[in-house]
Amino acid sequence: MSAGTTAETKTENHQNGKPPGRRRLSRRHREWLAASLFVFPDTLGLLVFVGIPMVLALAMGLFNVSGFGGITFVGLANYERMLSDSLFLESLKVTVIYVVSFVVGNFVISLALALLVKQKIPFVGVLRSMFFLPYVVSLVVIGLVWKFMLLDQVGIVNRILEALGLGSHSWLGNPRFALATVVAVSIWFLMGYYMVIFLAGLQEIPQEYYDAAKVDGARSWQTFRHITWPLLKPTSFFVLIVSTISGVAGFQTFDLIYVMTTGGPANSTSLGIFYIYQQAFQFNDYGYAAAMASFLVLILLIATAAMFILTRGGRFETD
Amino acid sequence: MRPTNLSLQPTRMALFMLALVLALLTIFPLLWMVSGAFKGPGEVNSLNLIPTHPTLGNFAYVFTRVPFLRYMLNTFFVAGTVTVVALFFHTMAAYALARLRFPGRDILFFAIFSTLLVALPVILVPLFILVKTLGMLNSYWGLIVPAIFNAFGIFLLRQYYQGIPRELEDAAFVDGCGYWGVYRHVILPLSRPMIAALFVFFFLANWNSFLWPLTITQNQNLWMIQVAIASFQTQYAAAWNYIMAAATVTALPTMALFFIFQRQLIESIKTSGFK
Numbered sequence: 401m402s403a404g405t406t407a408e409t410k411t412e413n414h415q416n417g418k419p420p421g422r423r424r425l426s427r428r429h430r431e432w433l434a435a436s437l438f439v440f441p442d443t444l445g446l447l448v449f450v451g452i453p454m455v456l457a458l459a460m461g462l463f464n465v466s467g468f469g470g471i472t473f474v475g476l477a478n479y480e481r482m483l484s485d486s487l488f489l490e491s492l493k494v495t496v497i498y499v500v501s502f503v504v505g506n507f508v509i510s511l512a513l514a515l516l517v518k519q520k521i522p523f524v525g526v527l528r529s530m531f532f533l534p535y536v537v538s539l540v541v542i543g544l545v546w547k548f549m550l551l552d553q554v555g556i557v558n559r560i561l562e563a564l565g566l567g568s569h570s571w572l573g574n575p576r577f578a579l580a581t582v583v584a585v586s587i588w589f590l591m592g593y594y595m596v597i598f599l600a601g602l603q604e605i606p607q608e609y610y611d612a613a614k615v616d617g618a619r620s621w622q623t624f625r626h627i628t629w630p631l632l633k634p635t636s637f638f639v640l641i642v643s644t645i646s647g648v649a650g651f652q653t654f655d656l657i658y659v660m661t662t663g664g665p666a667n668s669t670s671l672g673i674f675y676i677y678q679q680a681f682q683f684n685d686y687g688y689a690a691a692m693a694s695f696l697v698l699i700l701l702i703a704t705a706a707m708f709i710l711t712r713g714g715r716f717e718t719d
Numbered sequence: 720m721r722p723t724n725l726s727l728q729p730t731r732m733a734l735f736m737l738a739l740v741l742a743l744l745t746i747f748p749l750l751w752m753v754s755g756a757f758k759g760p761g762e763v764n765s766l767n768l769i770p771t772h773p774t775l776g777n778f779a780y781v782f783t784r785v786p787f788l789r790y791m792l793n794t795f796f797v798a799g800t801v802t803v804v805a806l807f808f809h810t811m812a813a814y815a816l817a818r819l820r821f822p823g824r825d826i827l828f829f830a831i832f833s834t835l836l837v838a839l840p841v842i843l844v845p846l847f848i849l850v851k852t853l854g855m856l857n858s859y860w861g862l863i864v865p866a867i868f869n870a871f872g873i874f875l876l877r878q879y880y881q882g883i884p885r886e887l888e889d890a891a892f893v894d895g896c897g898y899w900g901v902y903r904h905v906i907l908p909l910s911r912p913m914i915a916a917l918f919v920f921f922f923l924a925n926w927n928s929f930l931w932p933l934t935i936t937q938n939q940n941l942w943m944i945q946v947a948i949a950s951f952q953t954q955y956a957a958a959w960n961y962i963m964a965a966a967t968v969t970a971l972p973t974m975a976l977f978f979i980f981q982r983q984l985i986e987s988i989k990t991s992g993f994k
Contacts, residue, residue, distance in 0.1 A: 428820075434815070435820075438898070441811070442831070449849075450837050450842065450868065451834070516734065516738050522735055526742075529981050530742035530746050531741075533749065534745065534748075537970045537973060538970065539927070540927075540929050540969075545748050548963060556766060596989060597989070599989070649841055655929045658949065673840040676844070681934065697837075700841065
């Protein structure tokens, strides 16, 4: 990583300023010792509470682990069961639909918001904070509030739709709408966060480009097409990748699904991550749950590798 | 876009109106929540945003019928402890990763960075079994310890420390400070803004966390607030005035923190380093 190497050269210069020989060597060893003590707590913690569970997730899939501590080796049986479990396959389909619509919708809406609040308009700071506000509220609360607003017949959303002559619907009770509703709430929750990231990207584009475009008489969509869009690529890339990973891994979805739909109706919102949770903690089938989780780990590893290759080591440079 | 051209003004006003309407729509669900919390059972499904007969009865009900205060104190204790310990560990690790030279540093950083991509839901089952084996099931230990370790903070702090001028450290070394002294007297004071932002971030994240507390605590005395309101909802399924009161109480501290620290929070997201 480029950042790492620059730091290293700096350190070398720094070391060269010191007297050479024995002292330099001992200083280096002291630096090693200090560094290992400094990184020790976090390294150990991440190893025990993230690294080992990650490896265990892969290994546990080969066993049947009951809630009472019985462990039997079953080979690939869990994986075979997984591939013929129509509910699991269905949950993968739901995950894909969720991730694709969330990522695309979130990208468009948060970019549009960022472009809007980048304009020189009155109270822009307050407006930005308002868009960001949902993000600081917990997803459990978010889920409850939307459930209240979306109640059949009596909820405010349906009452307004009725008044507009659009008819009321069972947004969380109808399998045709439930997943779309969860996607919409996810976007509403996260759009302010991604708006801030886009805004940071937009503010890094030098103003001179826009001034020059204005002198040339470019229209606003031309300016967007030829200046903003290409120069925003690193940020766009970052947003796409991070939101994809968070969608697959269920950072935001689990709490919402748990509170709003518990996977229903008719499993239409049963995302992979939620189905796995149910297998583990409602049916105590830990081994099977781990097998399915390891499948998701695999998907995430591929996504990670793709991320590092596409971004040339996390630098998000294009061309 | 300097206001030289007066014909731009109407455009700007139109953009402002658009942004204002969208922003009000965005926060409307939260206003509706607060509104519902002050409405009586007869009024909770009415369409008026300002209650005609505002009542504090829902809050009284929530705090007397359910040990809500206990859940809030649990959450304060857990979120506070996690935040303080995590900041201590992360600043140390980030300092070493940004400034000290040791074999394997870049590999270690890469390994830490890659744990960012491991989401809790994915490793939930093995983590639960591991923590159970360590005897931390149904305990504050089980709520606190696994929540401390998170690469996000290390990553941001390392980025920040790389931007601190090295001369300041050198001066401290010349004054006879060791590495601990430099960390304690140079690095920590200089990173106060970043630490403040992360403090808010970590506290918010832990106050809002649901899945892990749900998994690790069956004992109701240990419940954290999100678990409590989720189960409150199943208990009082149709009493939305009570549920909205509980939701408001739960959301209020996080919104207050945001209003106080919004600048730091938004700056830290902006610099969350994708370059």
